Amino acid sequence: MRDPDGLTARAGVRGDPDRDQHFLVDDRVLDRLPTYLQEIDADTDHVLEIGGGTGALTDRLLAMGDEGKVTVVERDRELAEFLREEFADEIAAGNLTVIEGDALEVDLPEFTASLSNLPYGVSSEITFRLLPEGRPLVLMFQREFAERMVAEPGTSEYGRLSVSTQHYAAPEIVETIPKEAFSPPPAVESAVVRLEPRDPDYEVGDEEFFLRFVKALFTQRRKTIRNAIRNTAHITGLEAPEAVVEAADEELLRKRADAMAPAEFAALAELAAEVGEPNEARAQ
Numbered sequence: 001m002r003d004p005d006g007l008t009a010r011a012g013v014r015g016d017p018d019r020d021q022h023f024l025v026d027d028r029v030l031d032r033l034p035t036y037l038q039e040i041d042a043d044t045d046h047v048l049e050i051g052g053g054t055g056a057l058t059d060r061l062l063a064m065g066d067e068g069k070v071t072v073v074e075r076d077r078e079l080a081e082f083l084r085e086e087f088a089d090e091i092a093a094g095n096l097t098v099i100e101g102d103a104l105e106v107d108l109p110e111f112t113a114s115l116s117n118l119p120y121g122v123s124s125e126i127t128f129r130l131l132p133e134g135r136p137l138v139l140m141f142q143r144e145f146a147e148r149m150v151a152e153p154g155t156s157e158y159g160r161l162s163v164s165t166q167h168y169a170a171p172e173i174v175e176t177i178p179k180e181a182f183s184p185p186p187a188v189e190s191a192v193v194r195l196e197p198r199d200p201d202y203e204v205g206d207e208e209f210f211l212r213f214v215k216a217l218f219t220q221r222r223k224t225i226r227n228a229i230r231n232t233a234h235i236t237g238l239e240a241p242e243a244v245v246e247a248a249d250e251e252l253l254r255k256r257a258d259a260m261a262p263a264e265f266a267a268l269a270e271l272a273a274e275v276g277e278p279n280e281a282r283a284q
């Protein structure tokens with residue numbers, strides 16, 4: 001296994017925090033990460049890594065299986081070039097592909113699972129690019145963000161991020177990671193989240209409307225659902241918010257967004273779609 005300090009020395013770079021570069025240097029953490037996919041028998045035939053850095057995690061991914069392929073996306077030109085040199089044999093053998101570019105813009109390959117120490121500045125955007133693919137993901141986040149992803153209704157961490165994450169997957173924090181595991185250390189602690197794809201325990205006809213509706217109601221998290229529906233027509237695009245308030249269950253209308261279970265949001269979104277005259281052109 002390649003030594004992470006040796007990789008950084010050969011790359012001749014120092015991680016630049018302004019470019020979300022915090023390289024994992026703790027071998028024990030690097031060794032554990034692949035086990036979070038193996039524990040759930042994830043298909044690791046083609047693992048996608050976002051943000052390869054100097055390749056410490058890429059190296060662990062390549063060691064996961066004989067047949068498996070790895071694709072790594074790295075935006076930094078110098079680092080992408082280093083990865084191509086350092087892993088020239090693996091690339092020649094067809095085991096590794098390096099894509100140089102922004103993970104929010106490049107075409108992603110079909111992958112069977114992803115294991116990534118994400119660039120924290122764009123972790124949300126990347127995660128919501130990966131989640132709809134319905135593959136197992138093991139991703140590293142700032143701890144506070146991870147806690148919001150897994151939060152349950154009725155807690156202060158519960159919000160739009162919890163509902164939208166849990167719409168696609170069952171998330172679980174499998175490990176918290178101290179700053180010292182990285183070079184340079186980030187400002188805050190990190191956490192590894194495993195996201196196992198699953199269908200939610202409710203049905204929504206229009207996923208986009210549902211997610212927009214949830215986002216809107218959480219912008220008014222201190223208001224009752226009744227007032228939140230009335231105040232957010234510019235976000236939901238509802239032409240007739242009052243009709244939703246009239247048709248909805250009184251008990252639900254008295255709640256606040258942070259007390260609403262995902263299935264309750266879904267039922268209300270279905271009702272709003274039915275009687276509230278959603279108009280996409282009106283939604284901001």
Ligand SMILES: C[S@@+](CC[C@H](N)C(=O)[O-])C[C@H]1O[C@@H](n2cnc3c(N)ncnc32)[C@H](O)[C@@H]1O
Nearest residue numbers: 022023024051052053074075076102103117119
């Ligand atoms: C937190 S580091 C992780 C590096 C390496 N995987 C490790 O664990 O040591 C994130 C990496 O993502 C890269 N990066 C930042 N923004 C990116 C983007 N939008 N698309 C792809 N890579 C990005 C950075 O250059 C950096 O190498």
